[in-house]
Amino acid sequence: MAIPASSNPSEWVDRYGDYLFRYAMLRLRDRAAAEDAVQETFLAALSNRGTFSGDSSEATWLVGVLKHKIADHYRRQAREAPLEGADLAEHPDAGNFDGSGHWTAGPSGWGGNPADLYRQGKFLDRFRECLSGLSPNHANAFTLREIEGLDTAEICKVLNVTETNLWVILHRARSLLRRCLETRWFGATAGKGT
Amino acid sequence: MLSCKDVTKLVSESMDRSLPLGKRVGVRLHLLICRFCERYRRQILLLRETARHLAHAGEMPGEPFPETLSPEARERIRRSLSAP
Numbered sequence: 001m002a003i004p005a006s007s008n009p010s011e012w013v014d015r016y017g018d019y020l021f022r023y024a025m026l027r028l029r030d031r032a033a034a035e036d037a038v039q040e041t042f043l044a045a046l047s048n049r050g051t052f053s054g055d056s057s058e059a060t061w062l063v064g065v066l067k068h069k070i071a072d073h074y075r076r077q078a079r080e081a082p083l084e085g086a087d088l089a090e091h092p093d094a095g096n097f098d099g100s101g102h103w104t105a106g107p108s109g110w111g112g113n114p115a116d117l118y119r120q121g122k123f124l125d126r127f128r129e130c131l132s133g134l135s136p137n138h139a140n141a142f143t144l145r146e147i148e149g150l151d152t153a154e155i156c157k158v159l160n161v162t163e164t165n166l167w168v169i170l171h172r173a174r175s176l177l178r179r180c181l182e183t184r185w186f187g188a189t190a191g192k193g194t
Numbered sequence: 195m196l197s198c199k200d201v202t203k204l205v206s207e208s209m210d211r212s213l214p215l216g217k218r219v220g221v222r223l224h225l226l227i228c229r230f231c232e233r234y235r236r237q238i239l240l241l242r243e244t245a246r247h248l249a250h251a252g253e254m255p256g257e258p259f260p261e262t263l264s265p266e267a268r269e270r271i272r273r274s275l276s277a278p
Contacts, residue, residue: 013263013272021267022259026248035267042275091199101197106230107237118244124251127244145210146245152210163211171206174238181241
């Protein structure tokens with residue numbers, strides 16, 4: 001199979017390096033891990049150049065390889081720090097409910113138009129900081145579900161958890177993220193409105 | 195009767211699977227009368243929208259992702275690619 005003229009590995013780093021790095025940073029949240037993933041991606045692509053069909057763009061092909069490297073990283077983290085039963089038992093907002101399960105301190109109003117909100121670079125920075133603050137498994141589950149849009153069965157395979165546990169993990173991740181943003185963004189901008 | 199604690203859990207779960215009818219109705223009724231749980235729901239939906247927006251924005255260069263490979267990493271990767 002003819003390899004397209006654009007596929008010259010000596011140009012890959014300049015042409016795709018930053019793009020792949022940004023892609024990995026959003027999903028791995030760690031500079032060293034993201035750099036390693038990019039390096040592994042190029043090396044794997046180099047030894048599998050025959051699998052590049054030319055049907056997709058070269059960038060798309062490389063992102064496909066990178067996705068596998070990211071999933072490998074998630075699998076490794078799930079193996080190294082398996083989720084404990086106790087970790088899943090407690091409701092993430094437990095401290096905000098009374099004995100009968102009603103809010104003692106309910107969510108405060110964030111106000112404004114959501115569409116405007118996520119166009120603000122600073123809001124996205126806080127969002128990513130809050131995501132980085134979660135445990136790796138929680139952040140990875142959230143990333144696979146909400147950034148990648150994978151269905152729960154696929155995520156269970158990567159993280160090696162049951163579907164019931166995944167629902168709990170996702171609920172916890174969303175609640176912790178919600179609370180973190182309430183403090184770091186809406187707290188700072190003095191939450192108003194409903 | 196569902197408590198707020200139950201409802202927040204079910205609201206999140208409903209974003210990952212379709213709830214059985216009884217629970218779905220219970221959640222919907224609760225949300226009609228509970229301002230806090232309705233807020234919770236709207237806010238975790240906003241997290242989803244933000245995550246999707248980030249996935250799209252990540253495709254473009256620059257803001258909101260100013261990060262680039264460090265010169266050291268760039269050099270290291272370049273070397274590894276040209277190694278025999």
